[in-house]
Amino acid sequence: MLHRSWRVLLLLSLFVLDPLRVSAADSCTLKELVQVPITMVGPRPTVEAKINGMPALFTLDSGAFWSSLTPAAAEQYQLRVDYARALGITVRGVGGAARIGIATVENFTVFTANFHRVDFVVGFSEPGAGTVGLLGQNVLRIADVEYDLGAGRLGLFKPEHCQHANLAYWVKEGEPYAEVDIADTTARNPHTTGFIRLNGARVKVVFDTGAASSMVGLRAAAAAGLKPGNPQVEPAGISFGIGTKTVQTWIANFPVLKIGDEEVHNARLRIADLDDFDMLLGDDFFLSHRVFVANSQHKLYFTYQGGPVFARRPRSESSAPDAAPGSSPAAASSAPLPAVSSAAEVSDSTSTDAADLTRRAAASAARRDFETALRDINRAIELSPQVANYYFQRALIQFSLNRSELAAHDLDKAISLDPGYADALLRRAAYRIYKKDTTGAVADLEAVDQLEPKESDLRLVLAELFDTLQLPGRSIPQLNLWMKLHDQDARMLEAYNLRCRGRALLGEQLEQALRDCNAALRLAPKDGAIYDSRGLVHLRREQYDDAIDDYNQSLKLRPKSAWSLYGRGIAELRKGMTAQGQADISAAQALDPHLAQLAGQYGISP
Numbered sequence: 001m002l003h004r005s006w007r008v009l010l011l012l013s014l015f016v017l018d019p020l021r022v023s024a025a026d027s028c029t030l031k032e033l034v035q036v037p038i039t040m041v042g043p044r045p046t047v048e049a050k051i052n053g054m055p056a057l058f059t060l061d062s063g064a065f066w067s068s069l070t071p072a073a074a075e076q077y078q079l080r081v082d083y084a085r086a087l088g089i090t091v092r093g094v095g096g097a098a099r100i101g102i103a104t105v106e107n108f109t110v111f112t113a114n115f116h117r118v119d120f121v122v123g124f125s126e127p128g129a130g131t132v133g134l135l136g137q138n139v140l141r142i143a144d145v146e147y148d149l150g151a152g153r154l155g156l157f158k159p160e161h162c163q164h165a166n167l168a169y170w171v172k173e174g175e176p177y178a179e180v181d182i183a184d185t186t187a188r189n190p191h192t193t194g195f196i197r198l199n200g201a202r203v204k205v206v207f208d209t210g211a212a213s214s215m216v217g218l219r220a221a222a223a224a225g226l227k228p229g230n231p232q233v234e235p236a237g238i239s240f241g242i243g244t245k246t247v248q249t250w251i252a253n254f255p256v257l258k259i260g261d262e263e264v265h266n267a268r269l270r271i272a273d274l275d276d277f278d279m280l281l282g283d284d285f286f287l288s289h290r291v292f293v294a295n296s297q298h299k300l301y302f303t304y305q306g307g308p309v310f311a312r313r314p315r316s317e318s319s320a321p322d323a324a325p326g327s328s329p330a331a332a333s334s335a336p337l338p339a340v341s342s343a344a345e346v347s348d349s350t351s352t353d354a355a356d357l358t359r360r361a362a363a364s365a366a367r368r369d370f371e372t373a374l375r376d377i378n379r380a381i382e383l384s385p386q387v388a389n390y391y392f393q394r395a396l397i398q399f400s401l402n403r404s405e406l407a408a409h410d411l412d413k414a415i416s417l418d419p420g421y422a423d424a425l426l427r428r429a430a431y432r433i434y435k436k437d438t439t440g441a442v443a444d445l446e447a448v449d450q451l452e453p454k455e456s457d458l459r460l461v462l463a464e465l466f467d468t469l470q471l472p473g474r475s476i477p478q479l480n481l482w483m484k485l486h487d488q489d490a491r492m493l494e495a496y497n498l499r500c501r502g503r504a505l506l507g508e509q510l511e512q513a514l515r516d517c518n519a520a521l522r523l524a525p526k527d528g529a530i531y532d533s534r535g536l537v538h539l540r541r542e543q544y545d546d547a548i549d550d551y552n553q554s555l556k557l558r559p560k561s562a563w564s565l566y567g568r569g570i571a572e573l574r575k576g577m578t579a580q581g582q583a584d585i586s587a588a589q590a591l592d593p594h595l596a597q598l599a600g601q602y603g604i605s606p
Contacts, residue, residue, distance in 0.1 A: 028165035033143060034111045036154040037355070040362040041129035043212035043283050045149050049135075050109040051077045058110075059127040060154065061210030062147075062293075063280065064136030065190045068121040069103060072485040073132035076455040079103040081122045099123060099488065110135070111156070125489040126457045127210070130423065134210060137190035140293075147209065147291040149283065150305050150367070152359025159296050167294045168301035178260040180300045182207075182293070192293055194300060196279070197258040199224035203278035205259075207293070207300065211282030214310055215239075216254070217274035226252045228271070239272055247272050262302070267310045284310050287367050307367045354384040358393055365393075370400050388418035395427065404431065422448045422458060429465055438469060445474075454481050460491060463498060470598065472502030493527075496520035501533040504540055505602045513537045528557030532564045535571075539604075544571040562592035566599060573606050581606070 038045045038060060045060040054077065058067075074081050083101040100123035108118040120133065127134055144167065146155035159167065168177040182194040192207040198216065201223040218228070226233055228250050236251040250271040257267045259281070274280065288309045292301040357380040364373035377394045384390060391414040398407035408431050414424040429444035445465055452458050463478035479499045486492060496516045503513035517534035524530060535550035551568035554561055569584030585606060588595055599605060 028162035028167075029160045030144075030162065030167065030169055031158045031160065033156045033158055034113075036111055036156075037359060038149055038152050038154050039359050040149065040152070040283075040287075040366040041131075043366050044127070044129035044131070045154075045209055045283065045286075046129055046131055047110065047135055047154070050107075051079075051105050051132075052107050053109075056133075057129075057131045058133055058135040059129060059131040059210060061127070061134040061136050061208070062140055062145075062192055063206055063208030063210040064134040066121045066138045067134060067136045068100075068124060069133035070124065070126055070457075070486075071122055071488070072126070072455040072457060074103050074120075074122045075485055076132070076453050077105075079105065079122075086121070110139075123488060125491070126486070130457070137185065137192075141185040141190055141192075141295055144296050145293045147286050147293070149209070149286045150288070150290070150360075150363045152356065152363055159294070162294075163297060166301070167292050167297065167299070168290075168303060169292075170290065171303060175303075176261075177301055177303045178262040179302075180260040182295075182298050182300050184298055185295055192300065193277070196260075197256070198279065199226075199254055199256055205279040205281055206277050207285075207291070208280045208282055209286055211280045213270060213284050214282045215249075215270045215272055215274065215280045217278050218271060220274075220278035221252070221271045224254060226254065226271070233271065236270055239270070260300075260302075262304065264309050269310055283366070284308075287363060307369060354380040354387070354390065357383070358390055361393060361397070365397055365400065368400075370397050373397050374401070386417060388414040388421055388424070391417070392421065392424045392427075395424070399427075404434075407431070419447075420451050422451050422456075425451075426458065426461055426465070433465065433468055441465070441469060442471075449478070455485055457482070457486075460486075460495060463495070467498055467502065470601075472505050475499075476502045476506075493520055493523045496523070497527075497530050497533055500530075500537065504533060504536040505604075507540050507603065510537055510541050514541075526557065528554045528561065528564075531557070532561055532567070535564065535567050536604075539567050539571055542574075544575050547571040548575075560591055562588045562595050565591070566595055567604075570604070570606050 036047060038047060040046070047058045047060050049056045049058055056073070056077070069077075069079070071081070081101040081103045083099070085102040086100045100121050103120050103122045105118045105120060106116065108115045124134075143156040144159055146157065148155070159165075166177070166179075168179075171177045180194045180196065182192055183189065185192065194205055194207070195202055196205050197203070198220060201220065203216075203220040203223065216224075221227065221233075228235075228248075230252075233250045233252045236249045239247055239249045251268060252271060254267045254269055255265065257264045257269075288305055288307045289302045290305050294301060357376045361373040361376035361380065364370070364376065374394070374397050377390060377397060381387075381390045381394065391410040395407040395410035395414065398404070398410060408428070411424050411428045411431065414421055415428065418424070425444045425448050429441045429448075432438075432441035432444065445462055448458060448462060452462075459478045459482035463475045463482065466472075466475035466478065476499055479495050479502070483492065483495050483499070486495070497520045500513045500516035500520065503509045503516070514534070514537050517530055517537060520527070520530045521534070531550045531554035535547045535554060538544070538547035538550060548568055548571050551564045551571070554564040555568070558564065565584045566588035569581045569588060571581075572578075572584060573581035585596075596605070
């Protein structure tokens with residue numbers, strides 16, 4: 001059983017924060033209990049907090065049943081994880097089931113309040129965006145919640161006498177809004193769920209700020225007339241979430257998506273096996289809407305704020321992006337509007353606060369509205385020219401606009417203001433790799449290696465960048481650190497393959513390399529890159545028949561893999577298959593003229 005003190009303490013604290021505006025007893029009043037700044041990091045909404053006095057960044061996840069920490073974060077903050085307390089609790093997600101434990105934080109600060117002895121679930125994959133865990137429904141469902149991610153804020157509200165009122169309080173009289181009935185949230189069923197129409201089919205949807213993009217389950221897609229294998233359903237790579245498995249995804253246009261009174265036509269959505277739910281409405285939906293989850297009424301109110309609701313069409317298509325949604329005239333305000341004790345009653349589009357402008361810029365960038373984002377971040381820098389983070393945010397926007405030289409200048413400025421800015425150092429290292437400045441890139445990576453705790457999720461990024469620099473001897477120690485604390489992370493697939501290939505290139509620890517490749521293939525048995533890596537292990541071990549078998553499998557999945565052709569050619573030559581070997585090596589060199597020189601650096605040659 002999870003510790004109950006957080007809910008009680010949070011309720012008490014929120015009432016202390018209540019601004020207590022008094023209204024007539026027979027009218028609806030919304031009291032804003034707290035307003036929280038939300039910063040989009042890519043597609044992820046994040047919230048600043050503290051764990052035992054140390055900074056901690058969380059992903060705001062309305063799809064999480066309970067707030068959680070990753071195992072690496074628990075180690076970093078020196079928290080004891082009790083797995084016995086979580087016996088009998090199964091957590092499932094897109095990537096399968098996950099083993100969890102419980103850790104108690106003595107002092108947890110969030111929403112401007114401090115709580116004592118707070119329980120967190122410990123487990124799952126890294127949520128990304130540099131966050132240490134998820135802030136979930138055990139916090140969010142105890143009040144009415146407003147998500148205004150486009151403006152960079154979250155509000156918690158206490159309604160009074162509002163059972164039949166329209167709680168879209170920002171909507172002016174007569175303006176349209178939409179609403180959806182939602183299920184009651186309980187400890188057993190904590191998610192914000194409702195029903196919508198997808199091509200006329202009634203589907204159950206979860207409103208999930210933890211999902212970077214909206215996604216349709218296979219069953220719901222089939223009910224809407226779209227199945228993998230159909231000509232209009234395109235493969236779209238893999239996805240992952242809770243658990244170590246990856247899942248195949250597809251993308252398709254859904255002619256009509258109706259959410260309450262709002263209709264979106266030709267919505268371009270991803271499809272995957274979602275297990276328990278028909279559909280997730282993710283951050284793309286939240287970024288284009290202002291959303292009020294009225295747990296007190298079992299309703300969700302929202303208004304369209306602008307921009308594409310879901311994924312844009314590929315640039316190669318001549319048609320326009322998704323049309324803006326429409327609400328029927330019947331959705332115009334007819335119920336009484338509440339009196340609101342809130343500083344955020346009207347979205348401020350002329351803010352002169354640099355932090356607000358930066359959050360708004362991040363939200364615009366997440367919607368891929370980079371020109372608007374650039375205007376806001378430029379203004380923020382004018383107001384506060386000595387804040388390193390603002391230059392880093394502008395660098396990300398400039399990279400998205402293909403203005404790499406300007407972005408690089410901003411990264412230099414950010415690092416000059418904060419020499420310990422790990423994210424900026426990593427971005428600059430990646431840029432220097434692109435510019436073939438190996439010395440500069442290695443210097444940046446070494447700086448991050450010294451700055452980051454051994455538990456940091458950035459260890460995997462360091463490993464990837466060292467691998468890109470063809471420095472497997474520097475990559476493998478980073479992988480060892482990362483893999484020790486991420487055994488339930490879906491990215492273990494990538495880590496296994498990187499470490500297997502790195503050891504094979506060095507010709508060292510080949511038994512361990514083989515175990516890594518075999519572990520990766522158990523997770524992804526149709527991944528050609530892993531067969532290529534295992535083929536190299538067999539080649540190093542002089543097991544030429546096994547090497548040829550793996551290279552054949554790799555080439556069946558990736559016919560133009562230069563490494564697989566080259567490795568198979570060497571194995572064939574060593575078996576006396578001269579004509580086949582020479583043909584494969586010639587084909588490999590035609591695909592990559594520099595491959596023989598690179599392979600020769602590791603002693604791999606005919």
